[in-house]
Amino acid sequence: MYEYPAESRPEFDSAPLKVVVADxxxxxxxxxxxxxxxxGHEPHEALDGCQALELLRRISAKILVCDLDMPGLNGYELARQIREEPGDGYVHILMVTGQNQRLQRERALxxxxxxxxxxxVDTASLxxxxRSADRLLRHEQLLLQRSAVLARAKERIEDDLRAAADAQRRLLPPAHKDVAGCKFHSAFKPSNILSGDMFGYYxxxxxxxxxxxxxxAGHGVHASLMSVALGHLLTSELFRxxxxxxxxxxxxxxxVSVLSDRFYRxxxxxxxxxxxxxIEHGADRLHYCQAGYPSPYMLTRGGSVRQVGTGGFPVALLAGVPFETSVTSFAADEFLVLCSDGAMEAENRFGEPFDEMRVKAALAEAAAAPETIPDGVVSALERWRGGRTLDDDLTVLVCERTPKQ
Amino acid sequence: MIKTRLHDEYGICVVNPAVERLTAANATAFKEEVLALIDQKQDKLVIDLSDVSFLDSSGIGAMVGLLKRLGNRGEIVVCSLSSGVQQMFKITRMDRVFSSYSDANAAIAAIKERV
Structure with a gap:
């Protein structure tokens, strides 16, 4: 899909090279x-090391032929200076020395x-x-072209991912919404561009x-495709x-059993x-099935917190496992908070997880204003992470009951 | 990445993932390595999680993948669960799927008894 430039063959492609000759x-x-x-090359002469350096910069030549002994900068100093400069691309340095000067050559290397x-210097060895320097330069050129192709490909892939992320977001309900005797508030943070989380209410x-x-399970494209499939599948009709x-x-x-049968392989x-x-409004009750998802928290506006559920098999992980419906009271003045495990697991710089205790404390603190909880948890986690992105996708969903007076 | 110890007379293999976090980042590699052991006819496995302080849903997926591959041809148990891992096993009911022991010796003793 993405094509690399072909390796060019030097004998058929001999554009003149700029070569700085310093002596x-x-x-x-x-x-x-x-x-x-x-x-067939293009020599540019320099009388000493300083001139050579200036010339290399000005005409961006990539090959230097230099003498060891020169006034100003000598060959060693010139080489050192060139290597210290960040410059765009490598300068190939050929040094002319006396015959068999082993120590000089080691220093120069x-x-x-x-x-x-x-x-x-004789024609053949020069x-x-x-030619050898030319081959390396061409190779470098090829690598540069390839990395440019990769950078463009990466950009295109990321554009696609962002488009997919938009599509995923559009599946989600708005951050705040009233639905049949409830107010829902939510926050949704993918760890990368896409998320493996999904939620809904009706x-x-x-x-x-x-x-x-x-x-x-997992995150990235794989998980997000499944989460989007589930987002489309789970409708009020399916619930009914x-x-x-x-x-x-x-x-x-x-x-949940229906979903597990459908997705199990x-x-x-x-x-x-x-x-x-x-939520059964008339009976102030919550009927729920917990399938491996972290236990949510039931809160009162006064700040008391209790956890709901003790666990259950995940969906489509094992064949033929039972799923259970449980019931708990859900009074009109209570609200329920669901946090994906991205919250508990988020580690700070010292590898310490945010853990349940801190989640609970953050919830209790904001209990008087449930609508602030999702964003509050997100910013508490951002502070905990010290600005680093989350390792796992994060969802916070608050369900507040608003019975008719 | 895994470290293995073989207890020859009963053919029990103790596998230590030798990572602190068994997550999406390394769970597949872990699974592949242990699957290779299973393909070499190792059918009594003790997964020693003493070094693992955290295991995510991908880690659970890897463990269940091993269980599925082994089927009823063998046995796979876990040992030395940290409190965090224990909590994860409980919330996902994996505590009902994998027998869990306090340490590798207890796990080995329990498997021997059943042989």
Whole structure:
């Protein structure tokens, strides 16, 4: 889908290379320049190290042929300076030294010189070395082009992900909404661009309001595709069809069983945790099925907190496991808070998790104003993380009862 | 990443994931490594979680993946659960799926008794 530029073959592609020739000896300079010209390259002469450096910068030449002994900056110092400069691209340095100067050459290598030629310089060895430098430069060029292609591809992929994230967000209800005797407040924070979380709520029939929160195992594209599929599937019609037992009693576990059967694969690894609740307004009761989702908190405006549920099998993880419907009281002045496990697990710089205690404390503190809880939990976690993004997706859903007076 | 100890006479293999966090970041690698053991006919596994302070839903998924692969050909138990991991096992009912022991020796003793 994304094409790389092909490797170019040097013998068919010999654009002249700019080569800086630095030598205080005019004869030597002219001699080397003449050879370079004959090879089809473009020599630029410098009388000393400082000039060479200035010239390299100005014409952005990528090859330097230099003498070791020069006034101003000598060969070592020049090489060192070039290596210290951040510059765009690598400068290939060829140094001309006396024959068999082992110590000089070792020092020069350390200073950043790439290759050597003994004096007197002959055409064959200069040609071979320029060709070798040329190959490396072309290779570098190719890598640059490739990384540009990758950067563009990455940008396109991220654009696609952002478009998918928008689509995911549009599936979610607004941050605050009144639904049949309840007010819902929510916050939704993907750990990356996309999230594996999903939630929703609706009036299902006279006297009943239903809601759910889902956390697909893992995160990223894989998890988000499943969460979006679930978001589309879970409608008030589906609740009406599957969340009452034969006698007409609310039974959210029956709905969860349907989902588990539908998504379970013998050879699969995808599954999700879910909390599925049905509020029976007339009886001040919450019927719920907890399927591996963290236990939610039931609060009063006074700030007392109790946890709801002790656990349950996740959905589509194992075949044939039972799901249970439980009941708890849900008084008109109470409200329920669901937090995905992204909240408890968020670690600060010292690897310490935010944990249940801090979640509870944050909730109790904001109990007088339930509508502030979702954003409050998000900012408490942001402070805890010290600005680092969350490792896991986060959902906070608050369900407040607002009975008619 | 896993470290294994084999108790030859009963063919029990103690597997230590040797990570502090078994999460989406490494759960697949962990599963693949243990699956390779299962494919080498290791069918009595003790997953020693003493180093693991935190395990997320992907970690649970990996554990269940192992259980599914083993089927009823063998046995897989866990030991040395930290309080956080224990809580995760409880909330997802994995405490009903995996027998859990206080440490590797207790797990080995329990499997031996059943052989």
């Amino acid at each position: 205080d000896d005019a004869v030597q300079r002219a001699y080397i320049s003449a050879i370079l010209r004959k090879l 350390e200073a950043g010189v790439d290759d050597f030629m003994g004096k007197p 040609t071979a070395r320029i 009036r299902i029939c006279e006297g009943f309001t239903a809601f759910y929160a889902i956390d697909v 069809a599957h969340s009452f037992d034969g006698a007409g009693h609310p039974d959210p576990a029956a709905l 013998e050879d699969g690894t995808e599954y999700f945790t879910m909390f599925c609740g049905m």
